[in-house]
Amino acid sequence: MAEETVTEATKRGYRKTRQGVVTSDAMDKTIVVTITTLKPHPLYGRTLRRSRAFKAHDETNDAHTGDTVEIMECRPISKEKCWRLVRVIERAK
Known part of the structure; x- marks a missing residue:
């Protein structure tokens, strides 16, 4: 039989992405993103x-x-944090 090659993305699974607005950046290395x-x-x-x-x-x-910003699902980093920043889409004016 032919061997199947498993890519990194298939092994890891599908990760959700969301776009929202940063409502707080008071914590170190953590942002609060509100998605409407x-x-x-x-x-x-x-x-x-x-x-x-x-x-x-x-x-x-x-x-x-x-x-x-755009955020992506990731492994749990802390009790309430399991998303990471992918990119800043638009800066605040």
Whole structure:
């Protein structure tokens, strides 16, 4: 039989990515990213705005409050932190 080559990404599995706005950068190497989603109400259909905050690892302290960033799921770094900063999409003005 032919041997299958397993790539690094297949072994590791799919990792989620999210885009949001940095709401806090007060901690060292940690940012709080708020992600807002729009969902319809199940009965009435009106669009509701729902937001959730994620703590993400920022190794270089690059992101600041108000920046739009992309974060990616990773291994647990601490009790509440299992996301890491991928890139800063847009700086705050």
